[in-house]
Amino acid sequence: MLLTKKSPSILRDVATGRPTTEASSRFVQSLSRGLSNALPTMDRRLFLRRSGLGIGVGLAATQLSLVKKAQAATPGEVTSTRNIQVKRTVCTHCSVGCAVDAVVENGIWVRQNPVFDSPINLGAHCAKGAALREHGHGEHRLRYPMKLINGKYERISWETALSEISSRMLDLRKASGPDSVYIVGSSKHNNEQSYLLRKWASFWGSNNCDHQARICHSTTVAGVANTWGYGAMTNSFNDMQNSKCALYIGSNAAEAHPVSMLHMLHSKETGCKMIVVDPRFTRTAAKADEYIRLRSGSDIPFLFGMLYHIFKNGWEDKKYINDRVYGMDKIKAEVLAKWTPDKVEEACGVPEARVYMAAEMMAKNRPSTVVWCMGQTQHTTGNAIVRASCILQLALGNIGVSGGGTNIFRGHDNVQGATDVGPNPDSLPGYYGLAEGSWKHFSKAWGVDFEWLKGRYASPAMMSKPGITVSRWIDGVLEKNEFIDQDSNLRGVFFWGHSPNSQTRGLEMKRAMDKLDLLVVVDPYPSATASMAAMPGKPEDLNPNRAVYLLPAATQFETSGSVTASNRSLQWREKVIEPLWESRTDHMIMYQLAEKLGFAKELVKNVKMQKVKGMDEPVPEDILREINKSCWSIGYTGQSPERLKAHMRSMHLFDVKTLRSKGGKDKLSGYDTTGDYFGLPWPCYGTPELKHPGTPNLYDTSRHVMDGGGNFRANFGVEKDGVNLLAEDGSHSKGADITTGYPEFDHLLMKKLGWWNELTDSEKALADGKNWKTDNSGGIQRVVMQNHGCYPFGNAKARAVVWNFPDAIPQHREPLYGNRPDMIAKYPTHEDKKTFWRLPTLYKSLQDKNVADKVHEKFPFVMTSGRLVEYEGGGEETRSNPWLAELQQEMFIEINPKSAAEKGIRNGDRAWVSTPTGARLNVQAMVTERVGPDTVFMPFHFSGHWQGADMLAYYPKGAAPLVRGEAINTGTTYGYDAVTMMQETKTSVCNFEKA
Amino acid sequence: MARMKFVCDAERCIECNGCVTACKNEHEVPWGVNRRRVVTLNDGVAGEKSISVACMHCSDAPCMAVCPVNCFYRTDEGVVLHDKDICIGCGYCSYACPFGAPQFPSTGTFGVRGKMDKCTFCAGGPEANGSEEEFEKYGRNRLAEGKLPICAEMCSTKALLGGDGDVIADIFRQRVVQRGKGAEVWGWGTAYGSKQAGQPPQGAKS
Amino acid sequence: QAPAAPSTPAAPLATTIGGIQSQSIYQVRPDASQEPGYANQTNAERHKVQPGNNAPIWRQEGGGITGLSSLPVSQAPEAGNLIQRFVQYPGSRLTNAGSAWREVRNQWLIPYGSALLGITVLALAIFFFSRGTIMTHGKDTGRKIERFTPFERAAHWSNAIAFLALALSGIFMAFGKFFLLPILGGAVFGWITWLLKTMHNFAGPVFAVSLVIVFVTFVRDNIPEKADLNWLLKGGGMFGGEEPASQRFNAGEKIVFWSGVTFLGLVVISSGFVLDKILPFLVYERATMQIANMIHLIATVLMMCMFTAHIYLGTIGMQGAYKGMRSGYVDETWAKEHHATWFDDVKAGRIPAQRSKLPSEKTAAVPLKSSPQA
C-alpha cells in the first residue's frame, strides 16, 4: 500500500486562486534571485525549474503562511486574519554578519528564513545563526528585575531597581568619586548603544569603561593601527575569493567564523592554497592543504622564520617595500641574524622544511592573505605577534591588494563597531584620544558644555587618563589602594552585556565580586554573573553592604540599530519583536538611569524619543546620525541610517566577490546604490551626501579614493630619525593630485595647497582651525577626496618598526606561565610595570618566581582554550538555547592519547584539571590527536560548575541555562599584554588526573 | 519527475551543525530527536572529514520494507515519508535504516518509543499541505511551498545539497572538476554499495 | 588496483579550466597507486599522496562507518555511526547490517515463518478432520481426581492468556500487513496494531513471570523417565493402538515442556527482554536489536507452532483435557486412558487424589459438585 499523497496535482489545487500577501510577494522576489553564480552551488529557482516543482507553484505564494497557526488553510484566511511581517536582521553570534529574515506573525517570531541575497552569507548559517529564532522565545532569560536578598534573587520592580541602583551610585560618587564605578560594556550592543554607553560613562565622569574587544582583538587594534593606520580587517571574507594562498595562523574559522569558510572553500576550489598554523589540528586545519603544528605562543618565531626564507630567496616585494614600508631593513637584519631555521625550530617546534614550504607557498601564490584571530592576540606578546604578521604581509607586498591583506577575523557580532565607537577606556568614539581637543570635539558633537563635562570628572587629569581595562577590573577591586593610579578602588561594577567567565583568574574574580558595594548586571542572560555573585565565597571577603541587581536587557532582536561586521560593513537590524517580558533595551536603560543620575537631558540632546511599551526610548537613527556627525577619523560619517537601510533592502544588487553594487536603486527610498560597497565598509568618509562608496579593501592604491581606494596613513609624523615616513614618489592612490607622499590634511595644508577656497563658506566656517578629523562640516574630506583624489589622512609608509611600542621590532617572549624554563631563559618577558592602565602589572618578577617555584614541574602541560561552533562567548546565551545546547552537553578537555595513557585516562572519563592558581576543574576527557602530547585544550563557553560543584542553586529561578559546566577561566592564570592589557588565555599551564 | 536526493560534500562540510539546528528550528523538533546529525570521521587527524546525514530517501528503502504497518509512502518526488497516525513505534525502521535516520521521542522502558520521527525532506506528511496538523506532526512542508530543505538552504558552506538528484549531481560534478580530483560524494550509494559513491565499497582496493 | 583510476585522470581535465591549477594537481602523485601498501592506507595517509581522495573512509566496510558526533553517548549511542557496519547475517548478503537484517527478516523469517505457522495449522486441521477428537473410550466413572490444583491452573492460565495475547499481537506485527492490512485499511490496522504492540510490550514480562511459575510448578512431573521412550516409540498411540501408559504427563507433553516451555520460552523471553530494552546491563544498539529480533522471531514462530498443537490437543483435539485444565479435575476414566501410570499412583495413594486444600473442609463434596459431568 504505497501512498503517493503529495502529488503535484494537489500542489496545484491548493495553489490556484490563492491570493498573494504583500509580504510574501516580497519574499518571492528574493527567491527569484538564486545563489550567486560565483559559487557553484544550487540556485533555487533553476533548481526548482529543473526539479519540476517550478517557482511560484504550490504554496510558494503562501510560504509565509505560518503553518503553525494556520487553520486548515483556506485561501483568504491567509491575508485576512494574520499580520505577517518579515524583518531583516543580522545574526548576533559572530562578526561574519550573516543576514536573517525573521518572519513575525502578530508580534511573535515564528520563522526564520535564509537571506540568499546577502552577499556576505548567501543564506548560509552555522549552528548559532540557524538557531536564532530561539531568542524570540527566550525561555531561560531573566524576566524581570531582581535583587539579591539573603542569598536569593527576588523580584523587584523596575522603578525600585533603578532608584536603588542610582542612589547607591550617587553615594559611591560622593564617597569615592566617579572612578569608583566600573562599567563593563558590551560588543553585543549595536553601534548606537555602544556609542551611547561611552557617552554615558563620560557624563557619569569616568573613563572606567571597557568591553570585550580588550580581551579579544585589542592587541590587533593597537598593533595593526600602529603599523599602517587602522586596526581592522583590511579586506573582507568575500575578497578571499581573490586570494591565491591563505595562511590561517591563530584562527579556527571553521568553528569561529563558519560562514567565512563558504568563501574560502570556494576560493580553494578555484585554486587558492590554504595553510593552517595552530597548536591544534582544528576543523579549519582539516580543510587546509597544509597543517603546521606549532608551540602555543610561538607565532613570532614562526612568522619570522618564514620571513627568513623570504629574504634569503629574495621573494620580498622590493619596490613595494621601498615605496610603502618603513623599517623593513631593520627587520630583515634582525630576522636574518636571529631567526635562523635552527632557532626557529627550537622556539616553535616547526622544522625548516615546513617553514620553507609555507614561505614559498605564500610568496609564489600572490596575492596571498593572512588570517588571524585569538591564536595571535591573546598573549602577553599579542601586540608583537600581530605586528609580525603585518610585517610578513608588507614584505610580500600583500597589503592594499585585493586577494591579499590581513584578514583579521573579529569576534562578537559588533565588536568592530563597539571598538570603533563604543566604551573604550582610552579613547572616545572614533578612536579620538583622551586629549582635551578630543573632548572639545565631542562636547560640541554632544551639544554639551566642555566645562560641564570636565566638572563631571574627578579631575582634568582623570579625564585624560585611560581607565582600567575589563581584563583587570578585579585588580581595581583587590589591589592595595596605594598601588592603583586613581583615588579609590573600584566599588561598584556594571556588567552590561558581558560574561564573567570570559575573564581570567576566576578564583580572584569571585573574591572581587564579594568585596563590591554594588554589582549591577544588565543582560538578557545575566545568570552566569548572578550565580557567581550569589554563590557563597569566603566569609571574610563578603562586603556586608553589597547589593546585587539583575536587570533584564532586551536582545538585539528587540531593538533596531546598526552593527559592524568584521569586514567593516555596517548593517542595519530591524526590530524583530518587542522586548520580551519586562526587559528593556540597553539605550532605554541608559536613559532611565541617566534620568535618576541627573544627566538625561545632556545624554539625548540631539536625539528624539520614541515610545516603546509606553516608555521613552532614544531613537537609534538619531544616535547614528550623531555618530555620522562626529566620527570623521574612521569614516563612520557616510553611513546614514537611510543609506544603510537601503543597502539592507537591496542586498541583491551587490556582487559577492567584490561587494560592489552592480547598479540599481532601492525600490522603497529610490536611493541609488550604484558604486556603493555593501554596508559602506568604513572608512566611508565625508557626509552621506558625498556618497563615498565605502572601502572594501584598505590601502588599495589601485583605486581612486572615491572608488574605495587609499593608501597607508600618515599618523606618525613625516620622518623618523631622518628617514622619510611618507610614501615615496609615485606611490599614491589612483588619480591622486598629489603623486608623492603627503601628510594628513588640516586647514593649514588646505590653504597652503590653495584648496581652501574649494570649501563652501559654511564649510569654511566650521573647518577653520580644524583638521580632517575635527572638521564637522566634512568640507576638508570632501575637497581632498572628490576634487583631488587624495586621502584625508595623508599618504605615508606603513611601519615595520613601531618605535613607540615596548618592542619596536617584534620580539618573541615566553609566557609568564610556561612549561619550558630553558626557553624562558632565552626569551624572557618584559620588566614589571608600575602603573599601567592605572594598575601595577607583573611580568618578569612573576615569570622568575614561576621558574624558581618549578611551576613547570607541577603543571607540565600547556593549557590553551578557544571556541566550539555551537556556543558563543561565555556561553550563557547559547547554552540556554535547546537547539544548540543539545549538541554540546559536556565541558571537556582535549588530551593527546599519549598523555592520556600516561595518566590512565580513557576517552569519556572524568578528569580533574588543576592550575597554578589552585583551581581544580572537573571536566570530561576527550582523548584525541587534535592536540600534541604536551598541550591540552578546553573550550571556554561553560559556566555553572565551580570546581566540581553545580551552581544551580545560586541561579535566579528559571534563568539557568540548559547546559552547565566548569568554566576554564576559573583556573586561568595571570598575564597581560604589554601594550593593551589583553589577558593571556591561549598559553598557560595545568596538570590533570583521572577523577 | 524529479527524484529528491541529498548529497553532502565532505570536502566542504566543516561540521558547523548549521544544518542540524536549521532543521530543529524550522520544524520545532524536540530535544532528543535528531532528524539530521553531523558525523566526523578521522576526528582530529589528517584526513578528517565531516558528513551531515539525515534520511537519504532511499529508492528501495529498508525502513519501508520492514515497517509492520506499512506506514511509509513515497511521494512523486521520491521522498520517503510516513504516517504517524499509523506508526506503532516499533523501531524496526531504525534497525533497518543504514543511516540511523528514524528517531524516537522517548526511549522509555518496555520498548515504548512513541511515534517515529525522521527527516521529511521538509515535505511534511500525509495531512493537507500546510495544515496545522501537518506541522504539529511533521514540521513544515517546504516542498509544497516551493522551497527546498532548510538544512541545505542554510548550510554554511553549501556542502549539503538537497534537491533533484540530477541537478545536485551536476553541481557536484562541477565542483569536482574544478578541484581536479575524484573527491567522493558522500551520499546514498555509499551505504548500498552502488557506484554512486565514486568507487564501490566492497572488494576493490583503491 | 583498477578503481584507483578515477582520482588520477582528473588532472588533465582540470588544467583545461581557465588554466587554474587546483590544489590537487599541485600535489597529487598520479603514480601513488603503484606504491606498496596503497590499498591499505588510512585516510590520513592517502591525503598525503592524494589529497581529497577519501576512498579509505568509504571503504571501511568491515567496521561500518563510524566517527564522532558531539551528541552524548548516553543519549544517542550510535549518533557517531554514519552507516551501519557491514555484516552477513545467515541468509543475507554482505551488506550494511540494517539491510542484512531486513533481508533475513523479510526474505526468510517472515515468509517461512508464516508458512510454517500455516502448515502447522493446516496439518492440525487435516488431522482433526481426518481423525476427529480423541475420545475417551470408557465411560466416565464420576470419580474425580484433582489433576491441577487451583494454583497450577492459575499459573497455567495466566501463562496461556499472556501467550495468546502475545501471539496474537506478534502475528499482527509480523504478518498482519500481508493479510490484515488490505482488509482493515491503514488507519484501523495501524491503530489496532499499535494497541496490540503496546500490549505485547507489557504482556511480555507478565508472560515471563508466569512462565517461570509454570516451570517451577510442573517441572517435577516432567522429568523424563524410561517409560517415556516407550510412549514415544509407540507414537503416543496416535497412530492406532492403545495410548501407552504414561505418568502424570506423557512424553509428548514433556517434550513440549522442555523444548517449548523451557527452551523456547527462555529464548523468547530473553530476546523479548532485549527488544523491550529492560535488561539494564545492555547497550541497545541496532545490531543488538536486530539479532534479538531475529532470534525472537524464530523462537516465537516455533513456539507458536508447538503451542498451536498443544492448544489443539488441549481443546478440540482431545476430549476431557480442556476440562481438566479448566476445573482441575479429571474423571478416573480419562486418567486411566491417558495417564495410566499416574492413575495407578493415585489409586495406590502415592499421589493424593485431592492435593489442594479445599476452600472449606466442611464440604468435601465441593469438588464433586463443581466437577463437570462429562
Ligand SMILES: Nc1nc2c(c(=O)[nH]1)N[C@H]1C(S)=C(S)[C@@H](COP(=O)(O)OP(=O)(O)OC[C@H]3O[C@@H](n4cnc5c(=O)[nH]c(N)nc54)[C@H](O)[C@@H]3O)O[C@H]1N2
Ligand atoms: N562558535 C563561536 N564563534 C565565535 C565565537 C564563539 O564564542 N563561538 N566568538 C567570536 C569571538 S568573540 C572571537 S574573538 C572569535 C575567535 O575566533 P578564533 O580565534 O578563531 O577562535 P579560538 O578558538 O579562540 O582560537 C583560534 C585558535 O587559536 C589557536 N591557538 C592557541 N594558541 C595559539 C598560538 O599561540 N598560536 C597560534 N597560531 N594559534 C593558537 C587555538 O588552538 C585555536 O584553534 O570567534 C568569534 N566567533
Ligand SMILES: Nc1nc2c(c(=O)[nH]1)N[C@H]1C(S)=C(S)[C@@H](COP(=O)(O)OP(=O)(O)OC[C@H]3O[C@@H](n4cnc5c(=O)[nH]c(N)nc54)[C@H](O)[C@@H]3O)O[C@H]1N2
Ligand atoms: N579562556 C578564554 N577566555 C576567553 C577567550 C578565550 O579564547 N579563552 N576569548 C575571549 C574573547 S575573544 C571574548 S570576545 C570574550 C567573550 O566573552 P563575553 O563577551 O563575556 O561572552 P558572552 O557570553 O558572549 O557575553 C556577552 C553577554 O552579553 C549578553 N547580551 C547579548 N545581547 C545583549 C544585548 O543586546 N544587551 C545586553 N545588555 N547584553 C546582551 C549575553 O547574554 C551575554 O551574557 O571571552 C574572552 N575569554
Ligand code: HEM
Ligand atoms: C511467547 C510468546 C511470544 C510470542 C508469540 C511473540 C511473538 C512476537 C512476534 C511475532 C513479534 C514480531 C516480530 C517481528 O515482526 O519481527 C514479536 C515482537 C516483540 N516481542 Fe514478542 N512474542 C512473545 C513473547 C514476548 C515476550 C515474552 C516479550 C518480552 C518479554 C516479547 C517482546 C517483544 C518485543 C519487545 C517485540 C518487538 C516489537 C515491539 O517492540 O513493538 N515478546 N513478538
Ligand code: HEM
Ligand atoms: C489457550 C492456550 C492453552 C490451552 C487451551 C492449554 C491447555 C492445556 C491443557 C488442557 C493442559 C492439560 C493437559 C493435561 O492435562 O495433561 C495443559 C497443560 C499444560 N500447559 Fe497448556 N494450554 C494452553 C497454553 C499453554 C501455554 C502458552 C503454555 C506455556 C508456555 C502451556 C503450558 C502447559 C503446561 C506446562 C502444561 C502441563 C503439562 C506439562 O507440563 O507437560 N499451556 N494445557
Ligand code: SF4
Ligand atoms: S555565528 Fe557568525 S557565521 Fe554563524 S550564522 Fe551567525 S554571523 Fe554567521
Ligand code: SF4
Ligand atoms: S535513509 Fe533510512 S529512513 Fe530514510 S528512506 Fe533510507 S532506510 Fe528509510
Ligand code: SF4
Ligand atoms: S516505528 Fe513506526 S514507522 Fe518505524 S517501522 Fe515501526 S511502525 Fe513503521
Ligand code: SF4
Ligand atoms: S530536509 Fe528538512 S526535515 Fe530533513 S533534515 Fe533537512 S531540514 Fe530536517
Ligand code: SF4
Ligand atoms: S551546515 Fe553544511 S557545513 Fe555545516 S555541518 Fe551541515 S552540512 Fe556541514
Ligand SMILES: [Mo]
Ligand atoms: Mo572575541
